[in-house]
Amino acid sequence: MRRTLLLFAAVILLGSLAYFASLDPTETEVADERAFGYPELEDIERIYIADREGNVADLRRGGPTGWTYGAYPANENVMKNLLQAVAQLEVRSLPASTAVPNLVRNLAGGGILVRVYDGEGNKLRGYYIGGGTSGELGAAAIMEGSDNPYVVHLPMWSGNVRHRFNLRGDEWRSKVLFDVDPQAVEYLSIDYPLQQSKAFRMERTRENQFRVTPLVASVGGVKEIPFGVAEGILSRYEDYYVSRYQNEDTVGMLTARERLPFAIVRIKEAGKPEQVASIYPQYRFPGSPQQQLQAYTAFVNDDQDWALLATETTQPLLVGYDSF
Template sequence: MNRTLILLVAVVILGAGAYFLMSEEKQGTVSSVVGADREFSVPREDVYKVFLGDRNGNRTTLTRTSSGWVYNDEYPARPDAVENLLTAVDKIRMRFKPADAAIPNMIDGLATQGIKVEIYGKDNELLKTYYIGGATNDERGTHIILDGAEQPYVAEIPGWEGNLRFRYNLIGDDWRDRTIFRLNPENITSVSVEYPKQQNKSFRIDYNEAPKVEPFYPLTPRIQKPLQPSRVQAYRNNFEKIIASGFNNLNRERDEITQQIPFAIITVDTKNEDTQSLQLFPIFGKPFVDPKTGTTTQPTEVTGYYGLTHANDFMILQNPMVSKILWAYDFFYE
């Protein structure tokens, strides 16, 4: 009788203990030995560096600095791309443990196509390492495994549906900030816009003391109408943020395009003697072939611009963004 009672008490105690551990692990307040291989997140405030690498040789290092995040110790990183990554690093959670039958394929995919993720803290200490794989069939979860673990899982960001991999797998210039001009208007001392094929539209603005607008080419007749100071100031404000839609450095026709006469050359000088410039080359729509006559028509409508920056980057800009700085000489006058 006493033996039976003792066994019953032992079973109750063990059951209560197991329930407590399971409940605590589910709530995220305890990381047990069993659950340690499913703890993937790192608070974003603790993250100072992220390394990403894949089996194709792509290597990315994002580092937090006093002036913002830097890509591969050289270029300002793209803010929205870094934000997407840090959100994943901070909020990633296990969605479910896969069935045993699915594990071999998951392991194989993680080994061959996985992205290695190393997360470092303020003192360059390694905080977490894991591998991000492909998505589940419904695209609502992403395969993941901690470095050194044997059990893969399916991860998610709670409240968000989609493949997490895209937040980690940007390559090369896709991580770079696309901003061409990001200037404090008060620091701009002069702006010149040269239209080689429309010289009478070209101009130069001197913002020292009282702003002056003059023709860029000496032979262009000066406009004798009153200057509109509000337009001169509004134009300078447009250089606070000019952003390209993307880099195009790998374009095979880059050299051929940049050897042509630019549509416009924009040059900005600042108080710290920094000079930034942008050459613009129009992008036209694709030629149209008349099915009846077989004749080819080249569209004259400009759909966007290629831009060559002072840093020798080749970029693509959309019309609404470019129109903010492609003004004409006579627009500043009544």
């Protein structure tokens, strides 16, 4: 009976894993079925990850953060955690024969394919990561081409290592929106469609001098300001991150496009394209006397992305003409 059960489980596993083989045809067998980790990170140029729901991450070296996710810079913290797992993943225990059917079902039903390549396209590692085991101290895993599942983990770390591979879509992307060098900024403009008296354009007139002009002439005159004053504002744009992308929120995007934004920020550095963010407040209890600002949302990256912005990091960006 046990032999029959094991054979049946193996058939399920092999049939399920054959699905992944069609997703990425590059094949090079790995000799050691227990050698999950690949510590020579400098050899790795590509990491390919896919799940049974059709989510695919093709991560390659390059770009401003060191890795790319498709056309986008990859998230530095996410890649740091992923590379640690790729380098250090190792077998924690050999499952008892009675546990093998459960591990096989685990991998067949929800395994994530991971393939690691060098710069020549040679596959350095290929395996499947399943769900966590009891106590979340390990995860089911099996090497491509093997019939033997294992429980794997990261040494000196407690938790389910699967989470480091199980990101989807925009979760792989860098959250950096503004990474500005104040010394290189040509201008900063903030329009407030519903508060025109606060709208302004601050532009560099010479190396250490800026000029501030209201966007509505009747509000006030032109102000000449030293670089130190401008730098105090521009430095807030040096290292700014979105909280997360919300491109699946089609209702929120359509609703926003029917409203005037609270602010439209335009910033331009020498040698770079202008960056624009159209920002909308997000309230708790909207429309009531008790409404509370809880966050901002914005169209960013040439109006291609809809992002959630944290209140505490966004409000310091939104200065007005009366601030000078």
